Amino acid sequence: MYIVTMQNSELYQIVWMSRPLMQAAEAAVEQGLADTDLTVRMRAVLEVLHAEGDMTVPDIAARLDIKRQYVQVMVNETLTSGLTRQCPNPRHKRSPLLALTDTGRALIAQVIEREMALLQTIGADLPSDDISTALRVVRMLTERLREESAGT
Amino acid sequence: MYIVTMQNSELYQIVWMSRPLMQAAEAAVEQGLADTDLTVRMRAVLEVLHAEGDMTVPDIAARLDIKRQYVQVMVNETLTSGLTRQCPNPRHKRSPLLALTDTGRALIAQVIEREMALLQTIGADLPSDDISTALRVVRMLTERLREESAGT
């Protein structure tokens, strides 16, 4: 009983760390973008395209779990900045595929590389097993909390 | 080098899970409050008082890392609902100590108990060592990301 309670409260603490972690991460990302012309939301678009290849606006919205109308705004900013461009979409004539331009690809690659380097510094003394475990716990927690809100 | 990259990318994934985790947690909390008259922000005030005892508004603000002007609004709602009350503050004549009323204490205790029960269900098959490890990693990550944004 005692142990269950302890374990339970640790799970509770992980959940309540999610906001501080997110805020710290966003602050760090923002700082990393300071010397570029990117905003955090433009960065999000570029990252998705970088990780998953060309996509339509509704696809990016689904991936980011943000309504397509707002993603459209985000995407339009990247188009205006010349970081993405529209390509004809064989599967959908009205919904062009968004693709990174060379500039966009170089920029997001550099940004991500810097972020990775920062994380490497930060995590240098963390055992890699611990990191794997933490990721697994966080994923499972998220998934099950989602099920709880949705399914039930 | 390969392993470092893998480890690094797992850290990256933990960071990028923080938002989904937070959203899932908030949705679950909101659902847990559905049959009470509490809002998420009122719940936050009650939880702090429940965990740390009587405090002033500026103290709660510091604890939640939210500006005192907004916390004042949150607190005023709990006062109006009769879940908290003001007590004379020996250390500060103008800034009363906020205290839970009996109603407030019973309510937040019940809410937290239910949340704990949910987490116990969710985490039932997670080894308690893994949970401890995850908490430790998440804490360290948050702390160091904060240092990075602030100190540097």
Add this chain to the structure above:
DNA sequence: GCCATATTGACAAGTATAATGTCAACATGA
């Protein structure tokens, strides 16, 4: 005890990040 300075509560306004509503122009698919 006095007084410069800080703190508090209250209120107003502004901002960022979205969600929601609506519409016309098409595209799709039965």
Add this chain to the structure above:
DNA sequence: TCATGTTGACATTATACTTGTCAATATGGC
């Protein structure tokens, strides 16, 4: 072909805060 769905665009609304300001008063150094 045509009913239905999807997309981009634009407008409005919502939420969760931050920022600015002010008067009242409290505090702390002298």
